[in-house]
Structure formats: C-alpha cells, structure tokens
Amino acid sequence: MIDAALRLDDVACVRGGRMLFRGVHLTLAPGNGAMLTGPNGVGKSSLLRLCAGLLPAFTGSVARSGGVALCDEKLALDSDATLHKALSFWAAIDKADPAQVDAAIDVMALGPLACVPVRMLSTGQRKRAMLARTIASGAAIWLLDEPGNGLDAASLELLGYAVERHLANGGISLVASHQPLSIPAPVTIHLPDHQVAPE
C-alpha cells in the first residue's frame, strides 16, 4: 500500500443537467484520511463515485493509484448465499487471501453470522457486512458512503478502529457522512462550500 494515492484536481460534477459542485481539490497520500461533509443531496455520493471511476468528472481530473473499495448504500452481496460465501466471492475477485475474509468478519464482529444467509441480516448487520467486504478487499483506497448509517454505538467504535488501522497500514480513506463520526480524518471537505451559487 506504499504507493497508494488519490488526487482530485479542480473537479466539478454535473448530474441531470445541474452542477452539484466545482473546484474540489484533494490530495491524499498513504495514511491520509479525509472526511466529506454536507447535508443530503449536496453530492457526497457523486464525489465518491467519481473517485471510484464510476462517474466521469465534468471538469478537472481524478488520479488514483492503488485499488479502490467502494462501500455505498448498495449491499452487492448475493442474498441467498451465506455471509462467508458472499464475502469470499469478492475476495476471490480481488485475489485476496481467504484468511482475510475471516479476519474482516472478526473485525466487524460478524463471526456468529458467518453461516447466516445474507437476506436474513438486519440493517446494521448489512452495513457491517459491506464494511467487512471493504476490509477484506485489501484495497488501498477506501471510499465509505455514510458508513455510520444504521450502526449501533459498539459497531461505530469497530468502524473507527478499522479505519484507524487501515490508515496506520498506509491506506487512504475518504468518508462521506452527514453526521459527525469518530473516524480519524485530518482533512475535511465541506461540500456546500463548493456549490455553485444560484444566479
């Protein structure tokens, strides 16, 4: 993860004919975490999708080095498979060590649920399962979209701990949240500051 980097240069985003934000600059080196704040609908998720390469930037450039793990509101785990099997599919795609799946399940305290079908999980457990998928990917750049949604106090602590360890290992995290989270993030982008003033 030594060479991981994420760099946004004067990025603007247009969705549905409307400019959501512009002039966003961000440079993250190994071990750097950033927080993306702002109310609903301001474009936090779009910025994360832009960083993941799922959306084109309207202007500016997005440069990445290192793998990307996106954790948004979509579960992306096969609902009929057991949690362990569903996570193992992505780990195999990511060429991750199978032991990483077990470790990620432990980090998110999902051990007792490893053999439960994904469709039986509750909201908070699903969110933890997505975070476990992110952890198991071994990707250097974590893009977390509202990771605190639906998590209880104990799980929020696990999340903060997981991000802290990821950064300590030379990873990069970009976390979007409308609520304050206890996640290490020295850089904060307040997205409403980059909104285009209505004419």
Next chain:
Amino acid sequence: MRLVWLLVRRDLRQAWISAGLWLPVAFLLLVASLYPFAVGPDARLLARTGGGMLWIAALLASLLPVDRLIAPDAQAGVLDQMAARGIGEEMIVLARLVAHWIGFGPPLMLAALPAAALLKLDSAMLVRLEIGLLIGTPALAALGLLVATLTAGLRSSGALAGLLALPLAVPLLIFGAGTLGDGSGAALKFLAAASLLLVAITPFAGGAALRAGRE
C-alpha cells in the same frame, strides 16, 4: 481467464438458485404438449409444422429469463462493485453470455427430445432440429442478454424486451426453421452466420449499454 471462470461460476449458481433454468424448458414442453390440442392429432400435419413450432417456442422461451439476467445485479450494486475493481463491462457481459448459454442452450436441446416425440417428428428431422438449436441457441442467449443490458434500469422491462428482441430474432427464426426442410445446408450456414454475428457483438454492445446505464 480465472476472472471469467469466477464470474461464470457465480452466474450459474445464481441461475440455479433462482430456478430460472427450468422456465424455458417448461415453456417449450408446455407449447409442444398444447400444440396437438390446437391443430388436431393428425400425425402428418404435426410432423410437417411441429419443427417450426418448436423454433418459435425456443425463441419465445429465450425472452423468459431476460429480467433476471442483469437488472437484479444492477440494483444490488454488484455491477458497480465490478466496475470499481476495474473489470471491463465487456468482460462481465462475456462471462454472463457463457453462463447464460450453459443454463439455456443444453437444457432446451434436451427438452426438444420429448417435445419432438409429442409432435411426431421423425429422427432425421430431430437431428436437424438439434443441430439447428446447437447453433442457434447461443444467438438466442446473446439476444436475450443484449436486451437485458439495454432494459436493466427500466420499469416494465419485460414487455419492452419482447419488442426489442423479436425483430432482431427474425433472421434466426427464418434460417433456424429453414434448416428443417433444407438438405443443402445453406440455411444452416446462414443460421451460423447470424449466430456468430450476434454472439460477437453482444459483449461490446452490452458493455456499452451497461456503461451508459450507470449514470
């Protein structure tokens, strides 16, 4: 190669779990068993028209799995996750085409055996039907998949899928049914050409459709 194998394996497992594999088979057998009730038990008439009827049934059966091919994965975010990992859309569609044909073509060819018996097709006709299906089902699978990628984000995609696919399927039907009464093999060559074209463009056209649908 390893990646394609992983994707194909998952797609096959999903198809097996969702029980979608049996739908086209059941449809073909149902049509074959209803047809004699409609046109009467005249064995000569059944033998003359039954092969063409089975081709129509195979064509319509290929539309049945359309709504489970792409849309569930698009909604669940599986396609986003694959794109974020840098897996090309063409690769996703190619793997899905392989998995879809495995789950669609051979079962349909097996179902054609009892269906041919129900329609009193003789053995020479049955052999021609099976060869035609072997060459034609990849194209039917490709067409279904292509339409699924185009309609993945839309509501009531089933009806639209039929409208989109059927005009494109006309050459397959003409040449497919043409192989039954044609000893020269010309229809078979045309069927193979049409099939090759559809199979070759589907990964690229479908990949472009997935990219366009991501907005």
